[in-house]
Amino acid sequence: MSATISKKDMASRFPAWGMIKRELLTSLRAKRSVLILLSFMLLAVLVILNEWPNSEHIYGGIKAAGRVSRNMVVLLSGCMYIGCLLFVPAYSASAIVLERERSTYDLLRMSLISPLGVVFAKLFNAIGVFMVIILSMLPVMSTAFFLVGVEYTVVIQVFILTICAVLTCACIGLACSAILRKSITSIVVTYLSVLLFLIGPLLFAYLFAVAMATFSYSRSLFRVVENIGEGTSPIWVMANVLDRGAQLGDFVTCLLYHGIVVFVCLGVAYWKIKKPPEPAKISQEKPIDDVKVLKDRRMGFPFYILDPLKRKKPIEDSRNPMMVRELRWGLLNRGTTLVRVFYVAFLIYFLAGAIASIDGRSHESMKNWFGIQIVLTVLAAPGLIANSLTKEYELGNLDMLRMTLLKPREIILGKYTAGLGALSPMLLAAVFSIIPIIFLGMFNYGAALVGYGTLLVCSLLSISIGLFSSLVTKQTTISIMISYMISIVLYLGIALVLAWFNPLWLGNDDYAMYLSPLLVLEMVLYPRYSSNILYVKWLWAMCAWLLVSAVFLRVSLFLFYRNKMQDR
Amino acid sequence: MAMIEIQHLTKHYGKFVALDDLNLEIEQGDIFGFIGPNGAGKTTTIRILSTLLEPASGQAHIDGIDVRKKPYEIKKILGYMPDDFGVYDGMRLREYLDFFGAAYKIPAKKRASIIDDVLQLTDLTSKADEFVSAFSRGMKQRSCLAKTLIHDPKVLLLDEPASGLDPRARIEMKELLKTLCEMGKTILISSHILSELGDMCNTIGIIEHGKLLAAGKVGDIMDKVREVRELRIEVLDKADETENLLKSIDGLLDIERNENVFNLQSNLDRAGIVALNTQLVQRGIPVLFLEEDQGSLEDVFLSVTKGGF
Known part of the structure; x- marks a missing residue:
């Protein structure tokens, strides 16, 4: 009798094995996986080619060579780590919720595969591609060993941290996917949770610092909390590893933090899958036409700014029906969620404003504060907008829409308005949260104009990118990934690559910053150099980015008109 | 002039030929049953007619309007109900119909009364203030039909409208389609439920592998298709004779x-059957009845199509 377990035995003993195999094969065979792998490799090769020592470095001696190898490792690790963090949530956040949306969840539950088997199969699916990417980066990164200056322990730490981050992000996505009912909600919540996981300990430490500064300042306690915060935060530890190598204590604490999050998330996912799903409840309360009853309700519940039971007006003739539908039903029906988003965004911006003001320099404070707002808005936008048309397609509404007398322009503008509406709580929070900046005496009119202007332009650009992404694919998950990729390229990629290569025609690498709607803030609000000329340059840059946004919108319209999205 | 006219329509999906030189005519006021196995090209034809899909070649006209050249004009006179459709979350039925009414550019003043009429026609008046997303499958089908009728189209293209409906809902749907036909609408309906199509449609077309195998009045097609007729004769007396x-x-x-x-x-044609009856009567045989087994649409379908994928 053979001691090894045959494939057939394996499948019969562990029914989940078949699913794990299927999920892995499906994810690895997909075109998008190959594209992601190729993109990573291409980026890595570009970094190596750009950083590889030339004659100047040879004259610089061993120190210069050491600097080059460290740069290579830092850049490659950064790309790998951030890339994985950006893409893993999109993969994992729809894993289980998509089964529900496609009505295959019950079939899965009826099979012999245990809930734990389902969880692990989905986990393998989510991390499979990224493990391949990480492994394939190993030989690329090892080229740094041809030079001096890089310790193998640093590379090992980088790889362990990246693998752990991928695993943790995938588990967070799985938990969200098991809890939530809609893939888009799951994706947004996953990204926010991943952000919280990455910077949560740091944020906690800083909040603690603010509290300490406000009340009684205990240096020793502050030091302990700061150490815990910095030692736990994955981003901080990774930065330390790449900078001078993390301390073993911090490294182990960080891994422990990853482990706890993984354990909790897997537990939640397992519990949700094991528990029989509850059918979605829809309240069929009739709308109220009686004005008196409506008034009484409003008096009784002052928070009913818009009573959900008040009968909605018919769509006016002069209005774009798509725009009205998106705003009146799509957006206002989610009024409670929007108010919550406003509160959370306001709280984050308020705290960020307070923390940024500690610095004491008005330009610097406002730059940091606006930077946080823009980054958060740009990060949130794909999750809120990149499903605009893929959702219609997935629900089966697109054909019916196309059959109406609505022109493509009206549909696209309706969706664009909905995107702006979805971002409006964050934009409003940004406007209201300037209060601490004013109170702390850090307000500067020029900086405020530049900051809010940049925020608005970035929001419009992100909406256009989201809309465009939702027209080049039929799947929400892929649309979100495309949206993030385009955002990375536009907000950072072009400017950083040009600053790196610094071609002759650019003249000065500072000019490269104007090729990013985000980094331009760094140039204009740089404390020592702020001047009218910079403001004019900023204005030109913003006009150019508005034009880019309009181009994306125009191309979206063209795609809607031309492409074969209607082919099911 | 035919209300729907299709000439040499061809459509490919890569190497797969979905429609192969399809020719078809449907007269005004007809309920045309479009029959064919899965993947035969029914939905592709309907989607081309509804301007959602571009054909590779060929022409299609509805009420004399070219579907490729004037899609906007086509949309005004066409109601399309897809086989797989969704509904918007958080919209009540009246709001849902109001949205589509507005999308079909019906003035707001007229819309309310039109919505009432459509709700009455589809027997959904009592559900007007309920959320569409909470409806059962049958209710959703009816809501979609109500949406399809909102702009009073001349032609209705219904892709599997009865799929997933319970027997009562199917009967109601059948009655509703008959009412619409009486209102002068031309209806093209694709379905797999052949027995119901047989009762409902006055003309049918059978399609397989993108080719139209037979089209015309149900009786005529049966005549063409069947090689052997089954007759039943009962006599009161003189059985041996x-x-x-x-x-x-x-x-x-x-x-x-x-x-x-x-x-x-028998392989007698209609005239032969009449002659047989005459001979029996001339011999003085008391014929109680002579009838032909009409067969069913299923028999026709099976004999015309080859099956297989």
């Missing part, structure tokens, strides 16, 4: 006798 007579007639392939009842397999 009847048997001898039947045996002497050319064209009767098989005679099965059960006392006074005869089941015949």
Whole structure:
């Protein structure tokens, strides 16, 4: 009798094995996986080619060579780590919720595969591609060993941290996917949770610092909390590893933090899958036409700014029906969620404003504060907008829409308005949260104009990118990934690559910053150099980015008109 | 002039030929049943007619308007109900219909009364203030039909409208389609439920592998298709004499006798059956009845199509 377990035995003993195999094969065979792998490799090769020592470095001696190898490792690790963090949530956040949306969840539950088997199969699916990417980066990164200056322990730490981050992000996505009912909600919540996981300990430490500064300042306690915060935060530890190598204590604490999050998330996912799903409840309360009853309700519940039971007006003739539908039903029906988003965004911006003001320099404070707002808005936008048309397609509404007398322009503008509406709580929070900046005496009119202007332009650009992404694919998950990729390229990629290569025609690498709607803030609000000329340059840059946004919108319209999205 | 006219329509999906030189005409006021196995090209035809899909070649006209050249004009006179459709979350039925009414550019003043009419026609008045997303499958089908009728289209393209409906809902849907036909609408309906199509449609078309195998009035197609007719004769008396007579007639392939009842397999045409009846009467045989087994649409479908994928 053979001691090894045959494939057939394996499948019969562990029914989940078949699913794990299927999920892995499906994810690895997909075109998008190959594209992601190729993109990573291409980026890595570009970094190596750009950083590889030339004659100047040879004259610089061993120190210069050491600097080059460290740069290579830092850049490659950064790309790998951030890339994985950006893409893993999109993969994992729809894993289980998509089964529900496609009505295959019950079939899965009826099979012999245990809930734990389902969880692990989905986990393998989510991390499979990224493990391949990480492994394939190993030989690329090892080229740094041809030079001096890089310790193998640093590379090992980088790889362990990246693998752990991928695993943790995938588990967070799985938990969200098991809890939530809609893939888009799951994706947004996953990204926010991943952000919280990455910077949560740091944020906690800083909040603690603010509290300490406000009340009684205990240096020793502050030091302990700061150490815990910095030692736990994955981003901080990774930065330390790449900078001078993390301390073993911090490294182990960080891994422990990853482990706890993984354990909790897997537990939640397992519990949700094991528990029989509850059918979605829809309240069929009739709308109220009686004005008196409506008034009484409003008096009784002052928070009913818009009573959900008040009968909605018919769509006016002069209005774009798509725009009205998106705003009146799509957006206002989610009024409670929007108010919550406003509160959370306001709280984050308020705290960020307070923390940024500690610095004491008005330009610097406002730059940091606006930077946080823009980054958060740009990060949130794909999750809120990149499903605009893929959702219609997935629900089966697109054909019916196309059959109406609505022109493509009206549909696209309706969706664009909905995107702006979805971002409006964050934009409003940004406007209201300037209060601490004013109170702390850090307000500067020029900086405020530049900051809010940049925020608005970035929001419009992100909406256009989201809309465009939702027209080049039929799947929400892929649309979100495309949206993030385009955002990375536009907000950072072009400017950083040009600053790196610094071609002759650019003249000065500072000019490269104007090729990013985000980094331009760094140039204009740089404390020592702020001047009218910079403001004019900023204005030109913003006009150019508005034009880019309009181009994306125009191309979206063209795609809607031309492409074969209607082919099911 | 035909209300729907399709000439040499061809559509490819890569190497797969979905429609292969399809020609079809549907007259105004017809309920045309479009029959074919899965992947035969029914939905592709409907989607081309509804301007959602571009054909590779060929022409299609509805009410004399070219679907490729004037899609906007086509949308004004066409109501399309897809086989797989969604509904918007958080919209009540009246709001849902109001949105589509506005999307079809119906003035707000007229819209309310039109919505009431459509709700009444589809028997959904009592559900007007309920959320569409909470409806059962049958209710959603009816809501979608209500949406399809909102702009009073001349032509209705219904892709599997009865799929997933319970027997009562199917009967109601059938009655509703008959009412719409009486209102002068031309209806093209694709379905797999052949027995219902047989009752409902006055003309049918059978499609397979993108080719139209047969089209026309149901009776005519049956005549064309069937090589052997099944006849049943019952006489009151003179059964032996009847048997001898039947045996002497050319064209009767098989005679099965059960006392006074005869089941015949024949290749007689309609005129031959009339002649047979005349001979029986002339011999003084008291014929109680002579009937032809009409067969069903399923028989026609099976004999016309080859099956297989």
